[in-house]
Amino acid sequence: MDRLIALSLLLFSFSCAVFVPAERIDSDQMVFQYESAAKVQLIGDWNNWGGLTSSSMIVDPSCGVMENIDGVWVLSLPGNLELGRHRYAFLVNGSQFFTDPLNPERSMFFDHEVSVLLVD
Amino acid sequence: MTALFLALALVLQAESVETEESGLDFGLLFHSTASADLKTGLATLSSDSLTVFPRGSFSSDWINSSAEGALNYSVDSTFSSFETVSASISIRWPGSPWIGTGASMGQITPFLPGMNAPVREWQSYDVTDSTVVSVEAGGLLGFQGFWNQFGDSLSWYGVNSPWLGFGTVRWNGIRENSSELETLSGFLDLQRIQPWFLFVKEYSDWTYLTEVRGWQPFNNHQYSVEVVPSAFFGADSTTVGITGYLHGKSRAVSGSVAVLNDIDNVSQPTIDASLDILSVSGIAWALSTRLDELENFHGELSGFYRKSPAGCGGALEMFDDSLRATATALYSPVQGVSTEFSVMSNIDTNSPKPGCLLRVIGAGDDFTGSVTVEWGENSKTLRMEVSAWID
Numbered sequence: 001m002d003r004l005i006a007l008s009l010l011l012f013s014f015s016c017a018v019f020v021p022a023e024r025i026d027s028d029q030m031v032f033q034y035e036s037a038a039k040v041q042l043i044g045d046w047n048n049w050g051g052l053t054s055s056s057m058i059v060d061p062s063c064g065v066m067e068n069i070d071g072v073w074v075l076s077l078p079g080n081l082e083l084g085r086h087r088y089a090f091l092v093n094g095s096q097f098f099t100d101p102l103n104p105e106r107s108m109f110f111d112h113e114v115s116v117l118l119v120d
Numbered sequence: 121m122t123a124l125f126l127a128l129a130l131v132l133q134a135e136s137v138e139t140e141e142s143g144l145d146f147g148l149l150f151h152s153t154a155s156a157d158l159k160t161g162l163a164t165l166s167s168d169s170l171t172v173f174p175r176g177s178f179s180s181d182w183i184n185s186s187a188e189g190a191l192n193y194s195v196d197s198t199f200s201s202f203e204t205v206s207a208s209i210s211i212r213w214p215g216s217p218w219i220g221t222g223a224s225m226g227q228i229t230p231f232l233p234g235m236n237a238p239v240r241e242w243q244s245y246d247v248t249d250s251t252v253v254s255v256e257a258g259g260l261l262g263f264q265g266f267w268n269q270f271g272d273s274l275s276w277y278g279v280n281s282p283w284l285g286f287g288t289v290r291w292n293g294i295r296e297n298s299s300e301l302e303t304l305s306g307f308l309d310l311q312r313i314q315p316w317f318l319f320v321k322e323y324s325d326w327t328y329l330t331e332v333r334g335w336q337p338f339n340n341h342q343y344s345v346e347v348v349p350s351a352f353f354g355a356d357s358t359t360v361g362i363t364g365y366l367h368g369k370s371r372a373v374s375g376s377v378a379v380l381n382d383i384d385n386v387s388q389p390t391i392d393a394s395l396d397i398l399s400v401s402g403i404a405w406a407l408s409t410r411l412d413e414l415e416n417f418h419g420e421l422s423g424f425y426r427k428s429p430a431g432c433g434g435a436l437e438m439f440d441d442s443l444r445a446t447a448t449a450l451y452s453p454v455q456g457v458s459t460e461f462s463v464m465s466n467i468d469t470n471s472p473k474p475g476c477l478l479r480v481i482g483a484g485d486d487f488t489g490s491v492t493v494e495w496g497e498n499s500k501t502l503r504m505e506v507s508a509w510i511d
Binding site: 020022034054055065082083094095102103106113 | 149151171173188190205206226229231233234235236237238241242243280283288290305306307309314333365366367368369370371372373374375376394396397398399400401402403404405406408426427428429430431450451452455456457458460479481482483484485486487488490505507508509
């Protein structure tokens with residue numbers, strides 16, 4: 001019986017560590033945790049997706065570069081965003097699109113699933 | 121390969137390029153790629169190219185101008201060329217953010233934002249004449265209007281309202297030859313709820329989308345749940361839906377469940393669900409599923425440990441009857457450098473054929489470079505890519 005209780009407690013502790021949400025970083029900036037990334041860029045409709053919508057169709061490596069603070073990438077949004085909806089994504093290592101895990105609103109940008117920001 | 125080394129050499133000399141601070145800016149965007157089929161050897165480069173985009177701009181209180189060109193260099197065809205990619209000039213009434221006019225080429229493409237998806241995506245239109253004459257005017261009660269004329273075939277115009285105290289509205293239109301598309305979108309703020317709306321008129325057909333935001337039946341200091349009814353009224357169909365959004369307020373979690381139903385086909389709803397959790401232990405979990413009209417299923421579950429310079433994780437992706445698995449490991453020995461190793465395979469067959477990817481990425485604020493080796497059952501390729509901005 002003691003073993004069963006101990007095993008249950010162990011499984012409960014394990015599931016808490018593995019599945020229970022961590023404390024959300026309190027910030028008025030965009031944040032994205034990815035410590036093993038070399039670079040994260042915040043691209044979206046407001047900056048022409050880093051250049052993907054321009055005639056060159058190449059991501060400008062200096063566009064929307066987020067600052068790495070102990071593995072958490074942070075960047076302030078532009079202050080002049082128009083009212084309405086804006087799509088965005090985190091571009092990791094210059095090639096991989098990630099949605100914002102703290103924002104449940106989703107849309108598509110060509111073949112990529114991206115996040116949607118409501119400015120109201 | 122030659123082009124790639126040339127690009128690297130230019131990147132390393134970046135600090136010698138001076139920047140002027142008198143409103144005149146100049147910079148260069150480099151992009152270079154090289155790839156080879158490793159089964160036949162490094163000598164068989166399938167592509168090797170270098171593109172340099174010189175960019176210049178001048179701005180003052182009343183004038184903005186910019187120009188961008190492209191110099192292409194390709195070893196394969198010994199082809200090199202220079203072309204003007206874009207150029208623009210705009211004049212603004214000093215002290216006014218609203219009144220201005222300008223002309224440009226190759227710089228903007230029409231885009232009509234929508235609700236869940238854009239009405240017209242960037243580059244939906246094949247703009248044959250990229251020379252644009254633009255006029256912007258506004259200030260009257262805060263309204264702002266614009267007109268962009270692309271050659272003589274395409275016009276993009278619109279009026280945006282300011283915040284009116286109870287909402288905002290935006291009218292947009294695109295006219296191309298004989299086709300015309302207009303949208304009217306915005307939202308109202310009625311204290312507890314916010315109705316968002318979008319009218320789309322194409323030819324003589326109207327469609328109307330609406331959703332009501334802001335209703336939160338559950339809200340505490342850790343989580344809130346927002347329930348959003350929505351409706352789509354088209355010429356041939358009417359769809360109603362309801363979506364529940366989970367927002368983590370003090371917890372790193374978010375999610376949604378949506379049910380959409382065509383009222384002519386009530387027995388076959390489309391169900392969409394997603395959940396993202398960053399757990400206490402640092403694992404980023406993501407689950408997304410979609411069941412189209414109770415027939416076509418797509419689901420994806422992934423877990424990735426991201427809270428250390430050495431991360432690893434896996435993903436399972438299911439399309440109807442097929443199942444694909446990916447395992448990934450990343451390691452960042454120093455800031456700005458990352459190595460990635462991935463193995464992916466279909467696992468619903470008796471003889472899975474895995475594919476592998478090994479990538480080394482180096483990146484800074486102004487450059488990104490990568491070397492990738494991919495190999496599978498019948499192929500083995502090497503790719504190199506460098507992008508850099510020098511100002």
